[in-house]
Amino acid sequence: MAEFRMPSLGADMEAATLVEWLKKPGDPVSRGDVIAVVETEKGAIEIEVFQTGTLETLLAQPGEKIAVGAPMALIRSEGETAPVAPVARPVTFEIKPAAPISPPAIAPRGPAPGPPRPGIHASPAARKRANELGIKIEKVSGSGPDGAITVSDVERAAKALPGPAAMREVIGVAMARSKREISHYYLGHTVDFEPALRWIEAENLNRPVPERMLYGVVLLKAVARALRDYPEFNGYWTDGQFRPSESIHLGVAIALAQGGLIAPAIHDADKLSLSQLMAALRDLVGRARMGGLRSSELSDATITVTNLGEQGTESVFPVIYPPQVAIVGFGMILERPWVVEGAVIPRRVIVSSLAADHRVSDGRRGARFLTAVGGLLQEPQNL
Amino acid sequence: MTDEEIAKIVIQSLASIVPELDEATLSPTKNLRDQLDIDSMDFLNFVIALHDVLKVDIPERDYAHLASIANAVGYLARKLR
Numbered sequence: 057m058a059e060f061r062m063p064s065l066g067a068d069m070e071a072a073t074l075v076e077w078l079k080k081p082g083d084p085v086s087r088g089d090v091i092a093v094v095e096t097e098k099g100a101i102e103i104e105v106f107q108t109g110t111l112e113t114l115l116a117q118p119g120e121k122i123a124v125g126a127p128m129a130l131i132r133s134e135g136e137t138a139p140v141a142p143v144a145r146p147v148t149f150e151i152k153p154a155a156p157i158s159p160p161a162i163a164p165r166g167p168a169p170g171p172p173r174p175g176i177h178a179s180p181a182a183r184k185r186a187n188e189l190g191i192k193i194e195k196v197s198g199s200g201p202d203g204a205i206t207v208s209d210v211e212r213a214a215k216a217l218p219g220p221a222a223m224r225e226v227i228g229v230a231m232a233r234s235k236r237e238i239s240h241y242y243l244g245h246t247v248d249f250e251p252a253l254r255w256i257e258a259e260n261l262n263r264p265v266p267e268r269m270l271y272g273v274v275l276l277k278a279v280a281r282a283l284r285d286y287p288e289f290n291g292y293w294t295d296g297q298f299r300p301s302e303s304i305h306l307g308v309a310i311a312l313a314q315g316g317l318i319a320p321a322i323h324d325a326d327k328l329s330l331s332q333l334m335a336a337l338r339d340l341v342g343r344a345r346m347g348g349l350r351s352s353e354l355s356d357a358t359i360t361v362t363n364l365g366e367q368g369t370e371s372v373f374p375v376i377y378p379p380q381v382a383i384v385g386f387g388m389i390l391e392r393p394w395v396v397e398g399a400v401i402p403r404r405v406i407v408s409s410l411a412a413d414h415r416v417s418d419g420r421r422g423a424r425f426l427t428a429v430g431g432l433l434q435e436p437q438n439l
Numbered sequence: 440m441t442d443e444e445i446a447k448i449v450i451q452s453l454a455s456i457v458p459e460l461d462e463a464t465l466s467p468t469k470n471l472r473d474q475l476d477i478d479s480m481d482f483l484n485f486v487i488a489l490h491d492v493l494k495v496d497i498p499e500r501d502y503a504h505l506a507s508i509a510n511a512v513g514y515l516a517r518k519l520r
Binding site: 257260261265266268270272311313337338341366 | 457459476478479480483484486487490496497498499
C-alpha cells in the first residue's frame, strides 16, 4: 500500500489546506491524475498522484491543514490485494484544526466565469456575488439546504482568502533562506535584441491573432536551449550536493493581481517549438491567475526565468529559488547606440542577468552560459 | 455598428481579462496598461477577444491605436467601415 503524501509546492510552502478530493475510495487512479485540490498562500493548486492503482483510504478531510510530506491517502497498487480491515488513520503527522470553511481560490485575472458546473447548487444571487468578489463558486462550501451555496457563504469565503500579507510572509521566508544558504554571484550581459525582435515582428505579420508570439517566448527558449550545454545551472541542491536534472523545466515568474508572484514550470521547455512554448506560456499564465495550477508545475522547475522588462527596469538582480541553483533575469528593451560593422546605429538591446550558486558553479561558466543565451538570440529562426 | 456599441465590446473584452474591472471608474482616455496594470500577455488576450467578437485583424504595429478606450473605439470604427 503506497502513501500519497502532501507534495512540496516550492521552497516557500510548509503546509496547505485540503479544499476537496476529486476521487473517492475505490476509484482507479493513474500517475498524473489530479486527485485533490489544496489551497496555499498562492492560490488553489491541483494535486497530482504519482502512483497507479486504486484509491483505498482518504486520510485527510477537506478543511484540514496538512504539512508537506504528511500522508493524505493510501493507494493500493495494481495486483495488490485489498486489506481485510480498514486502515487506521496515521497519527504521526500533524493535522491542524480545520477552518470553518474551505478557502476558495481567487480568480484575479482571466476569462469571465463560465457556465455553472453541474452539481453545484448556488443561488443566482450567490453566483452574482461570487463574480463581483472574484471568487470561484465551485471552491465555496455551501451551508444552505442540500449544501447550497448562499450569498453569506461566498462573502465568508472571500474573507478567508489568504491575503497579500500572508503571501509576502512566505516569499520573505523563502528568500531569506535563499540568501542565507546560497552563496549568490551575479553577472550581467547586454544583448543585441534587434535580430530577435525583427524576426518576431515578421513572424507575427503572418500569424492569426491567437497564434502571435510575445518576445518573452524567444527569451525562454534561448535560456532552455543554452542549458543543454550548461547543466550546472539546471537542477537542485539537495542533501548537501548538486543533482543536475536531465530535463529542463523552466520556472516562469508570474505576477499575481492580488500581489506577490508565483513561478510554475513549463516542462521540457527546450524540446518545445516557439509556437508550443507560446501556447504553454499563455496557458500557464491564465491558470496562475485563474487557479488550476498543478502540483508538478510548482515543484518541478529546475531553473527560473524572470522578465521585469515591462515594469520599466533596465536590469534585474534576482534571488535564487531554492533548491534551484540559478535564476536568469531580463530587463526592458532599450534603444541604444550600438556598433555594427564599424558604424554606430540605433539598436534595440536587452540586459540579461544571471544569479547562480557558487557551491555549484563559478563566474567563468556563468559568463559563458549567459553569452551563449545572447548568441542564440542572434539566430531566432534556429530556436 | 455605432461607437457606443463598439465601446461596449471594448469594455466587455477588457472585462474578460480583468474580471475585477469596475466600469464606473474606467477612464475612456487614460492609458489602459497603466489604468488596469495589464501586461503584454493580458494585452494580447484583449486583442484576441476583440478579434473573436468583431472579426477584425489588428496588426501588431497598430497596437498603439488601442492605448485607451477612446483610441480603441476610434480605431475599430475605422476598421469596421
